[in-house]
Amino acid sequence: MTSASEESKTAAILSSAFRAFAAYGFRKTSMDDIAKGAGMSRPAVYLHYKNKEAIVRELTQYYYDEKVILVAEALAGEGSLPEILAGAVQAQSQGMAEILASPHGLEMLDATKSMSTDIVQEGEAKLTRLYADWLRREDSAGRAHLPVGPDEAAKTITTSLKGIKMTASSAEEFEQGISQLATLLGAALEIR
Known part of the structure; x- marks a missing residue:
């Protein structure tokens, strides 16, 4: 201890x-x-x-540990399906704009990806499971429209978030992309 x-x-x-x-x-x-x-x-x-690599690995582990907790809390919250999804997406992406605003943000993301591949994969898998379990509950309760299975929908959410993170050229573009993704997915999943 x-x-x-x-x-x-x-x-x-x-x-x-x-x-x-x-x-x-x-x-x-x-x-x-x-x-x-x-x-x-x-x-x-x-x-x-x-060494610095060990520090990057620890920072990556800390990042994913924190995100899993925050996303789980957001998905357990109250509100409409789009509101809950928007909260979870916001929780998952919180702090990323700060990294992307740094002149060395992309280098930081590349270092994380290359030195912590196993941690990133495990963290992304945990986040995907959280979204899948939530979608499964929402579908069972009749509150979600799932054109694909919950596992596939959850993977779409997490890979889309990751894609926006890796392709955004600025913090502003990242925040706009995250907001648009949450709006689009929330609208697509909501029962009308």
Whole structure:
């Protein structure tokens, strides 16, 4: 079991690394940059993480752990199907505009994808299952119109979100694309 002090140090390192990657890019960020931002010595950072790649993997895991919780909460919320879906999509995409607004946002996403493929795949699978389970419940309750099965519809939601993230050329374009996707899918799934 880790102590509160160790958790605090880990959080400081991860926060500092995220800020440094956003400011300088993954390749140009040094472990010294991360240590300075965390208010620690470089050797102290190495006691927690062996390299920048390990930090990226931890940041990716943290991202997906947080998104799974937020999306599950949104899907358990009240409202119409489009409202609930919009809330879940917003919860899943929260914070991504900040990454894309960084001059090194695409580099950060590429680093995450290349160094954390297994974590990304597992995280996306968990999110897809959340959407599928929700759609299954909504369909069983007669509140959803599913032209395809819930698993296929859920995969469409998560892959579309991922596609917008990977192709948006700016934070504004990303936010607009996410909003449009939630509106389109919500309207398509709602029973009229």
